[in-house]
Amino acid sequence: MAEKWAEKGFTLLEVMVAVALIAVALTTLLVSQSQSVSLANDAKFETMAALLAQGKINELLTVQAAGLSGDSGDFGEEYPGYAWEAVVSDFVLEGEEGFSKYLKQVDLTVTWGVYTYSLRHFHYTAGGG
DSSP states (O other), X not given: OHHHHHHSSOOHHHHHHHHHHHHHHHHHHHHHHHHHHHHHHHHHHHHHHHHHHHHHHHXXXXXXXXXXXXXXXXXXXXXXXXXXXXXXXXXXXXXXXXXXXXXXXXXXXXXXXXXXXXXXXXXXXXXXX
């Protein structure tokens, strides 16, 4: 009778090994899934920030063409959490000081939580202002 009982089922050791293997496999899958979500958020920000930054640069150059100056703000309710800051400075081209008075450097930074995207634009102002 003891022999019949010994042939049925799994030993405790076999069950523990199987559970350990399943735990390792599931942990690996969850880590992989977490990394995929993180990379998707990075890609979403990079794409959205590039589009928003280019649009904001165009808006600044169109609205403030005569007196380009730094500014900051957000992108409204349509893009919650996204903010921008523009810093405008004179750009000095070494050896071309006469030409440099017509150049402006616009550094635009778009932020969303911990993410940051920067865009640098050089603008020629025909009037020198």
